[in-house]
Amino acid sequence: EPEVTQTPSHQVTQMGQEVILRCVPISNHLYFYWYRQILGQKVEFLVSFYNNEISEKSEIFDDQFSVERPDGSNFTLKIRSTKLEDSAMYFCASSEERFATYEQYFGPGTRLTVT
Amino acid sequence: GQQVMQIPQYQHVQEGEDFTTYCNSSTTLSNIQWYKQRPGGHPVFLIQLVKSGEVKKQKRLTFQFGEAKKNSSLHITATQTTDVGTYFCAGRHSGGYQKVTFGTGTKLQVIP
Numbered sequence: 088e089p090e091v092t093q094t095p096s097h098q099v100t101q102m103g104q105e106v107i108l109r110c111v112p113i114s115n116h117l118y119f120y121w122y123r124q125i126l127g128q129k130v131e132f133l134v135s136f137y138n139n140e141i142s143e144k145s146e147i148f149d150d151q152f153s154v155e156r157p158d159g160s161n162f163t164l165k166i167r168s169t170k171l172e173d174s175a176m177y178f179c180a181s182s183e184e185r186f187a188t189y190e191q192y193f194g195p196g197t198r199l200t201v202t
Numbered sequence: 203g204q205q206v207m208q209i210p211q212y213q214h215v216q217e218g219e220d221f222t223t224y225c226n227s228s229t230t231l232s233n234i235q236w237y238k239q240r241p242g243g244h245p246v247f248l249i250q251l252v253k254s255g256e257v258k259k260q261k262r263l264t265f266q267f268g269e270a271k272k273n274s275s276l277h278i279t280a281t282q283t284t285d286v287g288t289y290f291c292a293g294r295h296s297g298g299y300q301k302v303t304f305g306t307g308t309k310l311q312v313i314p
Binding site: 118120122129130131132135137142143145146178189190191192193194195196 | 203235237239243244245246247250290292294300301302303304305306307
């Protein structure tokens with residue numbers, strides 16, 4: 088069964104450093120998403136991406152964040168200058184545009200630890 | 203902003219007992235999805251409800267969408283240890299947008 092993959096599984100970085108989290112969505116999917124989940128809390132929407140541009144973003148997704156689909160298969164989330172509060176699990180998800188059904192398939196996540 | 207709350211936050215049940223989690227949105231939803239997240243895992247899509255008053259069943263799981271499309275519930279009959287995890291509802295708000303707002307989640311623990 089096709090699945091969303093994410094790399095790395097765990098990233099440790101120092102405050103102020105840039106990080107890039109990588110995702111490979113399911114190949115025939117058209118919509119891509121990033122979510123984050125602080126330990127023990129709910130899943131929070133960051134951004135959705137369709138047709139090579141951001142379609143929606145949340146208040147969390149400020150100027151420090153950017154997304155890109157550099158090569159038609161990868162989907163990346165960049166955090167320019169990490170803060171301690173960016174420590175969380177980051178999930179990538181993708182969905183297939185199919186009538187009105189947008190069920191999302193999540194990747195296994197990247198645990199980001201900012202020290 | 204749009205909020206989606208779930209109750210209870212935690213639930214411990216004896217294996218074989220039933221379990222229900224309730225989801226309430228501050229605004230009308232175009233549809234609602236349910237996800238299960240095992241400890242240390244990622245959210246896994248369970249089902250989507252679209253119509254007002256809709257009821258769907260998956261084996262021991264029953265999902266309902268309220269008439270006003272602002273609330274939903276998930277009921278598990280005769281829980282098993284494999285049901286352990288956190289159950290999230292996720293509402294897509296009216297307007298046809300892609301964003302879903304996840305609920306606060308209900309963590310289910312099943313005692314064998």
